[in-house]
Amino acid sequence: MISKIVPSPEAALAGVPDGSTIMIGGFGGAGQPAQLIDALIDQGARDLVIVNNNAGNGETGLAALLKARRVRRIICSFPRQADSQVFDALYRSGEIELELVPQGNLSERIRAAAAGIGAFFTPTGYGTLLAEGKETRMIDGRGHVLEYPLRADYALIKALRADRWGNLVYRKTGRNFGPTMAAAAACAIAQVRDVVELGELDPEVIVTPGIYVQRVVAVGSAA
Amino acid sequence: MNRDQLAARVARDIPEGAYVNLGIGLPTLVANHLPKDREIFLHSENGLLGMGPAPEPGAEDPDLINAGKQPVTLLTGGAYFHHADSFAMMRGGHLDICVLGAFQVSVQGDLANWHTGAPDAIPAVGGAMDLAVGARQVFVMMEHLTKTGESKIVQRCSYPLTGVACVDRIYTDLAVLQVTPEGLRILDMIDGLGLAELARLTGVPLLPLLAPIH
Incomplete structure (x- = not known):
């Protein structure tokens, strides 16, 4: 009997090696897999490359992972915020590398990896600092920039509910990067509020089919 | 014209049925001034269409936020979708x-x-770069002058670009200007401001207001 359910966040993060590339879902707090990030901090992997829309808020979650100096490089679109003090300090002291990506390019690079696309041309960023050094092409009279897919070893995401096959549904705007990150990672780990029996998720509304999900952990209403 | 008057001026030009994204900061104010008799669909990049106003105090939901990460509501008929779908829009x-x-x-x-x-x-x-190149019409909403009195409308931007030749219309506290192949065309000006004074403050050539077409 197939079951992707693991008993704890610790079990979900078992075996993550140093140097891994890890996508972390969430847009601000919505969809942030807080329990999985805490488990990653406890697990101890270092020299990580993190992909997230932001670069941590306050002192918890991703900010705490950064503060523990476990992240070598972050790939994100919007690091600077009112409460991004942990990232700001590491960046200013040269202790973290930043790859800044327009948000739609970040999202599409993740989707491209998930879909097996080799690279794509997009007008976003053309003629700006963020396209410097990149291959460009005029298509239908408009400048485009060549962008490459973004893959990961792991994706840590948050959904509302799962079944043992790893089918997922989300809650409101907490969905954000979850579905594409799950599909772009070799091992997608989802924390969910609760796990239901097979068949209880309406097949018409399953957002992430279980093929994209390798491990699921229920964390209760804290999720 | 104060910030709310400017927001109301922008809102006046948004037609019934339009799908609209309001950027973070000043543009967010436009939502408060959309005419109540028009159905307008507000999109938020993090993954919702049919965004409603801020919730009542105590009714905030951490899973229901806008691009500025502030709590919002969903109108009846609204929808959630993931980030790649949102950016495809x-x-x-x-x-x-x-x-x-x-x-x-x-x-x-x-x-x-x-x-x-x-x-x-x-x-x-x-x-920002996705909206600049992706929306059918890009409206900019800003103060006409910096705090030190320099025009924010320039011959050539000195700040790093977000997008090349992507703006269609500029709404400021002094005027509304349309970007045309011939140059910036004045569509509207605040009362009491002369063309010469507007041109002097702006510091780039402006094409005069066209007579209304009847």
Whole structure:
């Protein structure tokens, strides 16, 4: 009997090696897999490359992972915020590398990896600092920039509910990067509020089919 | 014209049925001034269409936020979707209008709104470049002048660009200007401001207001 359910966040993060590339879902707090990030901090992997829309808020979650100096490089679109003090300090002291990506390019690079696309041309960023050094092409009279897919070893995401096959549904705007990150990672780990029996998720509304999900952990209403 | 009057001026030009993205900051105010008798669909980049106003105090839901990460509501008929779908809406030309703030706009419609370029500034771009190239019409909404009195409408942007020749219309506290191949055309001006004074403050050539077409 197939079951992707693991008993704890610790079990979900078992075996993550140093140097891994890890996508972390969430847009601000919505969809942030807080329990999985805490488990990653406890697990101890270092020299990580993190992909997230932001670069941590306050002192918890991703900010705490950064503060523990476990992240070598972050790939994100919007690091600077009112409460991004942990990232700001590491960046200013040269202790973290930043790859800044327009948000739609970040999202599409993740989707491209998930879909097996080799690279794509997009007008976003053309003629700006963020396209410097990149291959460009005029298509239908408009400048485009060549962008490459973004893959990961792991994706840590948050959904509302799962079944043992790893089918997922989300809650409101907490969905954000979850579905594409799950599909772009070799091992997608989802924390969910609760796990239901097979068949209880309406097949018409399953957002992430279980093929994209390798491990699921229920964390209760804290999720 | 104060910030709310400017927001109301922008809102007046948003038609019934439009799919609209309002940028973070000043453009967010436009939502408060949309005419109540029009159905207008507000899109938020993090993954919702049919965004409603802020919830009542105590009714905030941490899973229901806007691009500025503030709590919002969903109107009846609204929808949630993931980030790649949301950016496909923005990048694929499906939004009728986006309204963005700006540091500078050039006469040919170049936009600078994401980075001051200062050596110690930490850059952050978010969805600005996607909206700039992806929306069918890009409206910029900003103060006409900087705090030190320089025009934010310039011959050539000195700040790093967000997009090249992407702005269609500029709404400021002094005037509404349309970007055209011939130059910036005045569509509207505040009462009591003369053309010569507007041109002097702006510092770039302006094409005069056209007579209304009947």
